[in-house]
Amino acid sequence: MKLEFTKMQGIGNDFVVLDGRRQSLQLDSDCLQQIADRRFGVGCDQILVLEKSNLPDVDVRYRIFNADGSEVEQCGNGARCIARYLHSNGLEHKTEIVAETAAGPITLYIELDDLVRVNMGVPRFAPADIPLAVAEQADSYNLSLEQGEFPFRAVSMGNPHAVLESGDVDTVPISVIAPMIQAHPLFPAGINVGFMQIEDREHIRLRVYERGAGETLACGSGACAAVVCGISAGLLDDCVNVDLPGGRLQIQWAGDDNPVWMTGPAEFVFQGTLELQT
Numbered sequence: 001m002k003l004e005f006t007k008m009q010g011i012g013n014d015f016v017v018l019d020g021r022r023q024s025l026q027l028d029s030d031c032l033q034q035i036a037d038r039r040f041g042v043g044c045d046q047i048l049v050l051e052k053s054n055l056p057d058v059d060v061r062y063r064i065f066n067a068d069g070s071e072v073e074q075c076g077n078g079a080r081c082i083a084r085y086l087h088s089n090g091l092e093h094k095t096e097i098v099a100e101t102a103a104g105p106i107t108l109y110i111e112l113d114d115l116v117r118v119n120m121g122v123p124r125f126a127p128a129d130i131p132l133a134v135a136e137q138a139d140s141y142n143l144s145l146e147q148g149e150f151p152f153r154a155v156s157m158g159n160p161h162a163v164l165e166s167g168d169v170d171t172v173p174i175s176v177i178a179p180m181i182q183a184h185p186l187f188p189a190g191i192n193v194g195f196m197q198i199e200d201r202e203h204i205r206l207r208v209y210e211r212g213a214g215e216t217l218a219c220g221s222g223a224c225a226a227v228v229c230g231i232s233a234g235l236l237d238d239c240v241n242v243d244l245p246g247g248r249l250q251i252q253w254a255g256d257d258n259p260v261w262m263t264g265p266a267e268f269v270f271q272g273t274l275e276l277q278t
């Protein structure tokens with residue numbers, strides 16, 4: 001099977017974009033893993049598949065698959081890349097694009113050529129919405145592992161996030177701790193694990209170990225989750241610069257039932273045709 005693809009990235013979180021409106025796609029988990037493979041495939045953290053939406057007032061539907069082939073609900077950096085893909089390729093002339101995701105419709109605003117602002121929706125804290133296997137909602141939770149106690153906050157940005165406060169994020173043994181957290185039965189649908197270092201009330205540093213992809217250079221929904229948790233804890237103001245290993249995002253949240261806003265770049269890398277071994 002031959003597929004036309006576009007490789008994109010948002011501060012180093014990289015994507016293979018497949019336009020299912022312009023070619024017929026039949027992708028099972030094996031195909032998705034082949035595409036995402038960094039040695040035998042194109043290589044990416046997530047695969048984004050564009051489809052026609054059947055919802056009224058929605059411009060496009062996009063499905064999100066992690067590198068391990070699992071389908072997920074939300075992807076912040078991917079949302080910006082989808083906006084840029086549609087706009088720069090002349091497939092969408094509006095600067096306000098409504099995209100359907102598995103977590104519901106989100107609105108993408110083209111600010112400048114490479115800068116996109118996204119309304120990421122209202123964060124949800126109810127354990128059933130995350131999902132988190134606890135009896136009652138709390139401000140923070142505790143995870144007991146062999147390695148120690150890990151207090152964390154949890155939020156759904158459409159997809160599930162646990163946020164842990166840390167000292168210098170550069171020294172966190174993320175590839176050891178995060179998989180153990182992810183495997184814990186508290187998280188029945190898995191979890192994206194963010195380690196947040198608070199620099200001041202308007203600036204954090206963040207590393208995210210993603211569900212289905214491992215540590216990435218950036219996670220947009222993870223940046224939203226960290227800022228929402230920091231604001232809820234009274235530690236951050238309502239507009240925060242988030243420095244991830246791949247670059248900076250700006251996140252805004254006015255609290256309560258207000259949506260979270262994410263602003264950052266989205267870039268093309270290359271495009272081509274790939275042949276899948278079926």
Ligand SMILES: N[C@@H](CCC[C@H](N)C(=O)O)C(=O)O
Nearest residue numbers: 075076077159211219220221
């Ligand atoms: N990189 C993304 C998040 C992708 C999905 C995530 N790994 C999950 O499984 O929920 C982002 O920028 O938000």
